[in-house]
Each structure stands twice: as structure tokens, then as C-alpha cells.
Amino acid sequence: MNKPKILILGAGYGGMISATKIPKHLGANDASITLVNKHNYHYQATWLHEPAAGTLPADRARMLIKDVIDTNRVNFIEDTVTLIKKDENKVVLEKTGEVDYDYLIVALGFESATFGIKGLKERALTIEDLNSVRQIREHIEYQFSRYHNMETKEDHILNIVVGGGGFTGVEFLGELANRIPELCREYDIDRQQVRVVNVEGSPTILPMFDKDLVAYAIQRLEEKGVEFKCGHVIKECQEDGVIIGRRDSEETEKIKAGTIVWTGGVRGNHIVEDSGFEVVRGRVTVTEDLRVPGYDNIFIIGDCANVPNPETERPYPTTAQITIQEATYLSKNIKKALNGEPVEPFIFNDMGTVASLGHGDAIGIIFGKTKLKGTSAAAMKKIIDDRYLLKLGGVGLMLKKGKLNLLSK
Numbered sequence: 311m312n313k314p315k316i317l318i319l320g321a322g323y324g325g326m327i328s329a330t331k332i333p334k335h336l337g338a339n340d341a342s343i344t345l346v347n348k349h350n351y352h353y354q355a356t357w358l359h360e361p362a363a364g365t366l367p368a369d370r371a372r373m374l375i376k377d378v379i380d381t382n383r384v385n386f387i388e389d390t391v392t393l394i395k396k397d398e399n400k401v402v403l404e405k406t407g408e409v410d411y412d413y414l415i416v417a418l419g420f421e422s423a424t425f426g427i428k429g430l431k432e433r434a435l436t437i438e439d440l441n442s443v444r445q446i447r448e449h450i451e452y453q454f455s456r457y458h459n460m461e462t463k464e465d466h467i468l469n470i471v472v473g474g475g476g477f478t479g480v481e482f483l484g485e486l487a488n489r490i491p492e493l494c495r496e497y498d499i500d501r502q503q504v505r506v507v508n509v510e511g512s513p514t515i516l517p518m519f520d521k522d523l524v525a526y527a528i529q530r531l532e533e534k535g536v537e538f539k540c541g542h543v544i545k546e547c548q549e550d551g552v553i554i555g556r557r558d559s560e561e562t563e564k565i566k567a568g569t570i571v572w573t574g575g576v577r578g579n580h581i582v583e584d585s586g587f588e589v590v591r592g593r594v595t596v597t598e599d600l601r602v603p604g605y606d607n608i609f610i611i612g613d614c615a616n617v618p619n620p621e622t623e624r625p626y627p628t629t630a631q632i633t634i635q636e637a638t639y640l641s642k643n644i645k646k647a648l649n650g651e652p653v654e655p656f657i658f659n660d661m662g663t664v665a666s667l668g669h670g671d672a673i674g675i676i677f678g679k680t681k682l683k684g685t686s687a688a689a690m691k692k693i694i695d696d697r698y699l700l701k702l703g704g705v706g707l708m709l710k711k712g713k714l715n716l717l718s719k
């Protein structure tokens with residue numbers, strides 16, 4: 311009898327944990343496993359704000375997929391998914407063509423959501439993957455490098471606007487606040503000439519944290535020169551700046567800037583919507599065992615899935631934390647799924663959240679109640695980062711690539 315074919319799409323947190331853990335729960339004769347990813351490397355999306363600001367080399371946030379998966383058990387295809395033919399059990403890849411499956415795990419991750427705001431898609435830079443963050447770093451350096459050689463000085467080219475003060479926006483601001491003084495020294499620019507402005511639509515940044523932690527974050531970032539425009543939304547993005555205003559008011563103002571980085575929200579990968587799945591913001595609302603309703607052989611995990619919180623019936627925020635738990639759960643239950651046996655529902659264990667404010671500083675709340683700020687929160691963030699590497703590739707990977715690393719250069 312032919313072995314069932316398991317096809318995993320995407321080698322982010324969901325795809326990599328699935329590709330490393332499923333072989334541990336299935337014998338070599340139970341199924342063939344294939345992983346598809348558009349690059350030959352896996353990157354940690356949770357670190358992207360650092361190479362974006364230039365505080366970490368992009369290479370530190372990535373690793374070759376073949377160095378982590380067991381290539382005797384998992385066939386890796388470096389290719390881009392263009393369509394999922396869910397009624398034919400096939401996936402279309404850009405170079406390889408059609409690949410068929412018996413069981414599909416969709417883990418294609420997130421992309422920026424620009425909500426149709428005029429000019430944003432065309433003109434703002436985004437924190438989406440390694441290539442997009444390299445562009446941010448280089449763009450900022452380019453603006454600094456050309457300043458002195460301009461015939462007519464346009465001071466605004468040194469200004470940086472960050473649109474959105476959620477987790478990604480704040481973590482990026484934290485890194486940027488540390489990087490700007492270095493850049494100023496490097497390019498002979500007075501720090502006072504550079505404005506870093508965060509525009510956040512809600513009355514406060516990071517509204518999910520308690521007020522005292524938010525106040526701490528604002529104070530720390532303001533001390534390093536970040537300006538906050540809370541209660542203001544970006545209404546339009548232009549070549550040389552953004553138009554902002556209050557949500558319910560016609561009155562607007564322009565902030566001129568040479569760099570505009572959009573961190574105002576994410577959605578599920580467009581491939582899912584393009585393939586005809588029913589989505590909300592690019593995400594499929596999955597069943598309690600993470601399948602697509604009506605398609606028992608398709609599982610969706612990570613940022614392409616809406617997993618409802620049974621207490622509130624609202625979806626959990628999409629995070630690496632929940633994605634890793636989903637992939638671990640799926641790997642443990644895959645044998646039962648292959649045998650057509652019922653599986654227990656997925657239960658999310660919320661361990662807490664930490665938002666970095668730049669090197670050595672952070673705020674967080676762990677195990678539902680313990681608040682952390684400063685160095686203790688920053689240490690916790692590194693522990694969370696390294697715990698993932700330990701889970702993915704054992705002590706060796708953690709020592710080589712981790713934040714508390716001993717072996718990496």
C-alpha cells in the first residue's frame with residue numbers, strides 16, 4: 311500500500327516544528343513527509359525588528375533548513391507555493407509544478423495588512439521577512455549617507471515615522487532608539503536633527519499591557535528621543551511623509567519623513583485567500599483540532615489560522631508562542647489523524663508576553679500575573695528565544711544561534 315503523503319507548506323515556526331516533530335511520532339513506513347519553503351533557510355520572525363534597525367546582522371536570525379530537519383525522513387523542496395487546489399488535493403509550486411498530498415499542513419505565515427490606506431503599500435517599508443528588513447536597514451543608512459551631499463538640505467530625510475505602536479512597532483522603536491546615536495556618529499550628524507515619530511491609532515501604545523508597564527515603556531523610549539502621536543492614525547502615505555489625524559476628525563497634519571515603516575498590523579498569507587478558503591483578514595477559522603471546516607485532511611496552523619478562545623469566542627492573537635504549541639499538538643496527534651481516530655481539542659497554554667524595548671530592556675507579564683520590566687524582562691525575552699531553539703534543534707542549535715549564546719561569533 312502507498313504511504314500517505316503529508317505536505318507541509320512554509321518553514322516558519324509552525325512548519326519547522328511540524329517537520330522536526332512529526333517524524334518523531336510516525337515510523338518511516340507510516341507516511342512520507344515533504345516540506346516546501348520559498349527559501350532554503352528558516353528565519354526567526356520574532357527577531358526581525360533587530361536586523362531591521364541594524365542592531366543584529368540578518369544572518370544571525372536565520373539557519374539552513376537542511377541543517378535542522380532530518381533529511382532522511384523529510385523531503386525538502388525549495389519553491390514558492392502559488393495555489394492550493396483544496397478540492398483536488400494538490401498544491402501548485404512556481405518551479406516544480408503540481409505536488410499532490412493526502413494530508414496538508416498550511417503554515418505560510420503572515421504578511422503586512424495595509425487596510426487600503428492610500429499610498430501605504432507603495433511607499434512604506436514593512437517588517438515581513440529577512441529581505442524586507444534588510445531593505446529598511448539599508449534605506450535608513452542611505453538617507454543618512456546622502457544628507458551631507460545634498461545641494462539643498464532637506465532635513466526631513468533624516469526623520470523616521472513608524473506607523474503602529476503594537477508589539478512590532480514598539481520592539482522596532484526600541485532597537486532604532488539604540489541605533490540612531492551610532493548612525494549619527496558614523497555619518498557626522500547631530501542627534502537633534504533626527505526625529506523618530508511613532509503614530510498609534512489607539513489612545514496608548516501596547517494597550518494589552520497594564521498602565522504602569524506602558525508608562526515605563528513610553529518613558530524609556532522618550533528618554534531616547536522617540537516622539538509618540540497616540541490617538542492619531544495614518545490616513546495617507548506620501549512620497550515625503552505621512553498624513554495623520556484623529557480617526558473621527560477631518561483635521562489632518564503632515565509629518566515629513568525620509569523613512570516610513572508600517573507596523574500597523576498583519577494578516578494571513580494571501581495564498582490562502584487566493585485558494586478560495588473562507589477567511590477573515592487572510593485567516594481561516596479552524597476547528598478545535600485545527601482543521602479546515604469541511605476539509606478533514608487540511609490543517610492550518612500559525613498566522614494563517616484563527617483559533618477561537620473558547621472563553622471569549624474571539625480568536626487568540628497570532629503569535630509564535632501559539633504557533634509552536636499548535637505544531638507540537640498536531641505532531642503528537644498526527645498518527646491518530648492518519649488512522650481516522652478522534653483527537654482531543656487543542657488547548658492554548660498562555661505563558662505570557664514580553665515586549666522588547668531594545669538591548670537590555672523590556673516589559674512583560676508572565677504566567678498571567680507576574681509583571682516584569684527592565685533587565686529581568688529582557689533576560690526573560692532571551693530565555694523565550696532560546697527555548698524555541700532548544701525545542702527545534704536541541705542544545706547544539708541553542709548554543710550556536712541563541713541569544714544567551716556561548717559558541718556563536
Ligand code: FAD
Pocket residue numbers: 319320321322323324325346347348349352353355356357358359389390391392417418419420437438439478481579581611612613614628629630631632633664
Ligand atoms: P512565519 O514565521 O511567518 O513563517 C512562514 C514561512 O512560510 C516563512 O518561512 C516564509 O518564507 C514561508 N512562505 C511564505 N509564503 C510562501 C510561499 N508562497 N511559498 C513558500 N513558502 C512561503 N510572536 C511571539 O509569540 N513572541 C514574540 O516575541 C514575537 N515577536 C515578533 C516580532 C516581530 C518583529 C514580528 C514581525 C512578529 C513577532 N511575533 C512574535 C509574531 C510571530 O513572528 C508570528 O506569529 C510567527 O512568525 C508565525 O509563525 P508561522 O509559522 O505561522 O509563520
Ligand code: NAD
Pocket residue numbers: 427473474475476477478479481509510511512516542543544545573574575576627628629663664665666
Ligand atoms: P498589532 O495588530 O498587534 O498592532 C498594530 C498597531 O497598529 C495597533 O496598536 C493599531 O492600533 C495600530 N494601527 C492600526 N492602523 C493604524 C493606523 N492607520 N495608524 C496608526 N496606527 C494604526 O500588529 P503587530 O504589532 O504587527 O503584531 C502582529 C502580531 O504579532 C500580534 O498578534 C502580536 O501579538 C504578535 N507580536 C508579538 C510580539 C511579542 O510577543 N513580543 C512582538 C511582535 C508581534
